[in-house]
Amino acid sequence: MVSDVSDFPFSYSECLAPTTLSRIPEKLKINGSHDPEILLIIRLLSGAITLEHKYSLVKILQKENYFLANFQGYAQYWDRDFPKLIGENYSAEQLSHFVDSQRFINRSFYKNILSELSYFFYYQKKQAHSSAFIFLYRALEHISYALPLIYVSKTDDFKSTFDSLKRLMIKNPGELGFFKKFIDTVYQNDSIRESSVDFDISLTTEIEQRNMFNLLYGLCKPAIIADSTEDPRKLSIKYTEVGCFLITIRNRFFHYTNGQDNIESSNIADIDVLFSLTNKKFLYWISTIFLAVISHNAIQFENITTQIAQQQNRTQ
Known part of the structure; x- marks a missing residue:
């Protein structure tokens, strides 16, 4: 059944096989017109959904998994493999309870993110990669303040929340400085902080590859350049600096300013080729941060739920 809201530009439907759906909790299925936006985003980014642009009737089977650097999908094992990204022993049943708990929370935010991401996939399908980039950047702007606030608010320790916000509010120069500080905080003790995101430069000729x-x-x-860069085949950007790279591309092409080193359209045969080389890894980076926040909140929800159940058992 299709998820369809009359004033929303996209509709969504199941793409998983009946055998897989038989294992999935009902609250993780795409059932109709009232599917939680957070569920649709999770299914969209993990490559387990079909979406349709209602005006053009263009239908997109989205099977690429943007939570993994190689975009490898889960095929018919989404219910088994995706929850493991949240926690080693985390289950689809636990995810369904968390998604249901978020059904009416921050809906406007998630609706906007869902729209921006859906337009990204729509223009990517049309191979209009420069247009797709615009919606990618719009999604980044949406999450740059909202995700940090959602992250720190999901706790029953108000002092901890206040301290976290205070650390994030330390003045940070430059665009999305608040978000940069948030990323540094989230991955403070995580090995991903020392990793990089690789942008493969694969083009028809060696000259094109070298120039790009x-x-x-x-x-x-x-x-911001990581040691794993391989000239001219791969440009590696430090994980915490990918946002800086994204903003720089936006500024140097879409915000043409005298006195800065702009991307000159006269030097590029097809600007969509440039964005085709960067867009998917940019979305992978955004998706991993979204996943980090969702995982943090899902585990917090599970811990609080367990504590409440234990207290109820003691009082009985």
């Missing part, structure tokens, strides 16, 4: 690598490399400050 040089263009993208030239946009980067030396401090």
Whole structure:
């Protein structure tokens, strides 16, 4: 059945096989017009949904998993494998309870994110990659303040919440400085902080490959480039600096300013080729941060639920 809200530009429907659906809790299925936006986003980013642009009737079977760097989907084992990204022993049943608990929380925020991401996939399907990038950046702007606030609010320790907000509010210069501080905080003790995101430069000819690598490399400050970069095949950006790279591309192409090193359209045969090389890894990066917040909140919800159940058992 299709998830369809009359004033929303996209509708969503199941793509999983009946055998898989038979194992999935009801609250994780796409059943109709009132599916939680947070569920649709999770299914969309994990490659387990079909979406349709209602005006053009373009239908997209989204099977790429943006929570993994290789985009490998779960096929018919979504219910088994996706919950493991939240926690080693986390189950689909636990995820269903968390999703249901979020059904009416921050709906406007999740609705906006769902729309931006859906337009990204729509324009990617049309191979209009520069247009897709616009919606990718819009999604980043939506989450840059909302996700940190959602992250720190999901706790029963008000002092901890206050302290977390105070650390994030320390003045940070530059665009999305608040979000950059948040990423540094979330991954403070995580090995992913030391990792990189690899942008593969794969084009038809060696000259095209060299020119595109040089263009993208030239946009980067030396401090954001990771050691795993392979000239001219792969540009590796430090994980915590990917947002800086994304913003730089936005500014150098869409915000043409005299006096800065702009991306000159006269030097590129097809601008969509440039964005085709960066967009998917940008969305992977955004998705991993979204997953970190969802995972944190899901585990917090599970812990609180367990504590409440234990207290009720003691009073009985």
